[in-house]
Amino acid sequence: DLKKMIEKKGEVGMMSFPVWYVALEAPNYPKAAFPEGIPVWFHVDGFSGDIHEMNTINHYVGMYPLEDGAKIERALGPFLMLGISLLMILFICIRKKWSWIFMLPSALFPLGFFAFYSGWMYWFGHNMQEWGAFKIKAFMPTALGVGHVAHFTTKSFPSIGFWILVIIAVLSVLALLARRNELKKQ
Structure with a gap:
């Protein structure tokens, strides 16, 4: 909650903003307790929300806990964001034809995030454990939109x-186009 972060003088920056939102509605969780379902927010470097509840309900079908997914990606997230920032600075400082390469990571980051997120959703849905109380077939969890699996x-x-990443990507593409026009005029 951005308002609470500002009130508590918390960190407000790209690393603190959630990139993706997931909610799971299950019959055994009453609407009064979870009106929007069990919420989890995925960040570049981790996740927040009702992790324990999400892991508990996923346990029933044999899914791994959230902490088991994207360990390397979460660990590298802050360094990746720092690296992208440094590449943008290099793009500003180096005015050569080939300097467009520096802006590619920032321009493609939203697509990359969604690709990795979708890949991990696939992994979670296709790597069920035998200890699940309910047996369901392998499935692709919903990566975008509303979906249904069994009674969930x-x-x-x-x-x-x-959306901040998308804005950065659009601005990166605009910077690339502006640089191309600048180099053409020279």
Whole structure:
């Protein structure tokens, strides 16, 4: 919650913004307790929300806990964001034809995030453990939109961090076009 972060003088930056939002509605979780379902927000470097509840309900079908997914990606997230920032600075400083390469990571980051997120959703849905109380077939969890698996409803949508990444990507493409025009005039 951005308002609470500002009130508590918390970190407000790309790393603190959630990139993706997921909610799971299950019959054994009353609407009064979870009106929007069990919420989890995915960040570049981790996740927040009702992780324990999500892991508990996923346990029933034999899914791994959230902490088991994307360990390397979460660990590298802050360094990746720092690297992208440094590449943008290099793009500003180096005015050569080939300097467009520096802007590719920032321009492609939203697509890359969604690709990795979708890949991990696939992994979670296709690597069930035998200890699950309910046996379900391998499935692709909903990566975008509203989906249904057995008697569960899932919601998966971009959050504020994703839209910030999209804005950065658009500005990166605009910077590339401006640089191309500048070099043509020289």
